[in-house]
Amino acid sequence: MLNTADIVQLGDPILREPAQRIDDPNNPKFHALMSTLQTMMQEANGVGIAAPQIGESWQLIIIASRPTARYPNAPLMQPIIMINPSFEVTDSTTDKDWEGCLSVPGIRALVPRVRAIKVYFQNPQGESQELELKDFPARVFQHEFDHLQGLVYLDRVENNHDIVAESEFFKLITT
Numbered sequence: 001m002l003n004t005a006d007i008v009q010l011g012d013p014i015l016r017e018p019a020q021r022i023d024d025p026n027n028p029k030f031h032a033l034m035s036t037l038q039t040m041m042q043e044a045n046g047v048g049i050a051a052p053q054i055g056e057s058w059q060l061i062i063i064a065s066r067p068t069a070r071y072p073n074a075p076l077m078q079p080i081i082m083i084n085p086s087f088e089v090t091d092s093t094t095d096k097d098w099e100g101c102l103s104v105p106g107i108r109a110l111v112p113r114v115r116a117i118k119v120y121f122q123n124p125q126g127e128s129q130e131l132e133l134k135d136f137p138a139r140v141f142q143h144e145f146d147h148l149q150g151l152v153y154l155d156r157v158e159n160n161h162d163i164v165a166e167s168e169f170f171k172l173i174t175t
Contacts, residue, residue, distance in 0.1 A: 025126035050147035082121035091116035108169035110162035
């Protein structure tokens with residue numbers, strides 16, 4: 001069984017590889033992977049996770065917005081497992097907000113993301129789904145989707161001055 005120490009860290013080549021499409025969502029190995037991802041995300045107190053973060057290069061993510069110490073104003077939503085996700089922009093307004101990553105511990109950065117998107121994916125039963133997301137949940141999705149493209153949130157930062165240590169981040173959000 002994996003534990004949170006097994007979350008792949010920045011520098012591991014798998015985080016820079018495009019993830020493979022899942023052709024058979026009903027394959028038991030993917031259901032085991034979904035369960036592991038959910039457990040890892042909860043144990044790490046994350047609001048999302050992607051399969052490459054646990055060393056599995058598959059197009060599988062979970063988004064689970066909820067208030068945490070890092071995101072005190074995040075809306076509460078049930079975790080959503082998304083297989084082979086894609087999206088289209090429905091509001092191209094870009095907002096910069098703070099992000100961090102389980103694969104890049106101790107660092108936070110201001111990242112520009114579009115405000116609203118329409119997401120297309122398969123659920124764990126392989127059924128096609130559509131979902132409109134805006135604001136923080138849309139940000140979480142875009143962050144996790146980037147992992148499937150071989151990107152990390154630091155690739156989206158516009159200015160290196162927007163990158164801070166997590167200890168400084170907590171000072172910023174509590175003042």
